Structure formats: structure tokens, C-alpha cells
Amino acid sequence: MSGYELSFQRFDARQARALRDMVESIYIDAYATTIASGHEFDSVEQFMRRFDAYTKSDRGFELVVAYNQDGEAIGQAWGWPLGPDAAWWDGLVEEEPEPGFTRETGSRTFALSEIMVRANWTGQGVAHRLHDELLGPRPETRATLLVEPDNERAYRAYKAWGWRQIGRLQPRWENAPTFHALILPLPLSRRT
Incomplete structure (x- = not known):
């Protein structure tokens, strides 16, 4: 990734709430086509409602921003x-x-909820760097994420980064689609 430098900053739930406008702006830019599809789950309002719920309590929420x-x-x-x-x-x-795969302890699994890059910066390795920046120092033994089956670009990237599918999952969020549930061993040095 020559030609430009990136820096990263970490934020907890309280700090992330103060960045709400920036979070929304990046979402609108990164998902313009998806938002335009009109699916209610992808609307800016529902996305930000989920963000507000994620950051409502401090359960270890962590946001990493690339600059x-x-x-x-x-x-x-x-x-x-x-x-x-x-x-x-x-x-x-x-x-x-x-057996016991879904049993959680608070230190077993890190849920990677969102990763997104502004449209002008896609295809330049920014998403992978964000991924590694967020997950690299995590103490959990595994990470999980959900990806829409028709999001082929993201799905290919996740598989290349070591993720594997373990099933399908439909979250309880209003109008949520069925996702592929993926898992990744942590620390990242254990990727296969």
C-alpha cells in the first residue's frame, strides 16, 4: 500500500457515541448502493438505531477508525x-x-459487527488493515461475523483472511436478512 499513510484510532462505547455523525457519514458513503436498494434493514435510520443500541452500554464495545x-x-x-x-x-x-459452540463466557468470542470503507478508498487494502487493527490485539480465542450471502466481494475477502462459514443466522433485528455466520481463530497469528 505505497503512496499513502493510514493512521488508526480506537474508541470505546462512550467515545464512539460522540462520533455518531462521522459513523453515519462513513456508512452513507460506503453503502450508498445498498441504501438506495430500499431494503428497510439497510436504511440509514435502522443502521444508526443499531449503532445506538451497540454503544448504549459499555460491554467492551470497540470502534477503530482509519484516517x-x-x-x-x-x-x-x-x-x-x-x-x-x-x-x-x-x-x-x-x-x-x-456441542457448546454457542456458549459464551465474555472472553471466548469477539463479534466483529461492522467493517466499512468510504467508496473512494475501497480496493486499496483499507478494510483488511481495519480488520487486523481491530482484531490483532483481542484477547478472545475466536471472532465471529455475519455476512450477507450475496455480498460476494466481502465474502471472498473474509475467506482470504482466514474466516470459515459455520452456518446461517437470522438476527432478531427488525427486517434482518439471513446471513452466513463466519468464525476466525484468534489471535490472528493462528489464522490458517
Whole structure:
């Protein structure tokens, strides 16, 4: 990635709430086509409602923002560790990959909820750098994420970064589609 420098900054839930306008702006830029499709789940309002819910309590939420050499926020990724009462696995369509797979402790699984890059910066490795910046220092033993099956570009990237599908899942969010549920061993040095 020659030709430009990136910097990254981490924010907790309280700090992320103060960046709400920036988070929304990046979402609108990164997902303009998806938003234009008119699917209610992808609307700016529903996206920001989910963001507000994620940052409502401090359950270990972490936001990483990528900045270009001019200090412009060009991408973001966030997630949190799944606690014992987490609803993340509710709606898992297929049987558990192994007994106890969905049992959470608060230190077992990090949920990578969102990763996005402004349109002008896609295809330049920013998403992968955000991914590694967020997950690299995580103490959990695995990470999980959800990806829409028709989002082929993201799905290919995740597979190249070591993720594997473990089932399908439909979250309880209003108008949520069915996603592919993926898993990745942590630390990142254990990627296969």
C-alpha cells in the first residue's frame, strides 16, 4: 500500500457515541448502493438505531477508525466480546457446529459487527488493515461475523483472511436478512 499513510484510532462505547455523525457519514458513503436498494434493514435510520443500541452500554464495545494522511476518517470497524447472556447466536438456522459452540463466557468470542470503507478508498487494502487493527490485539480465542450471502466481494475477502462459514443466522433485528455466520481463530497469528 505505497503512496499513502493510514493512521488508526480506537474508541470505546462512550467515545464512539460522540462520533455518531462521522459513523453515519462513513456508512452513507460506503453503502450508498445498498441504501438506495430500499431494503428497510439497510436504511440509514435502522443502521444508526443499531449503532445506538451497540454503544448504549459499555460491554467492551470497540470502534477503530482509519484516517488518511489528511486526517479524514475513511473507514471504520467495530465489535464487542460476547457475554454469557449475548443474543448473537439466537437465530442460528443450522445445528451447532459442535456441542457448546454457542456458549459464551465474555472472553471466548469477539463479534466483529461492522467493517466499512468510504467508496473512494475501497480496493486499496483499507478494510483488511481495519480488520487486523481491530482484531490483532483481542484477547478472545475466536471472532465471529455475519455476512450477507450475496455480498460476494466481502465474502471472498473474509475467506482470504482466514474466516470459515459455520452456518446461517437470522438476527432478531427488525427486517434482518439471513446471513452466513463466519468464525476466525484468534489471535490472528493462528489464522490458517
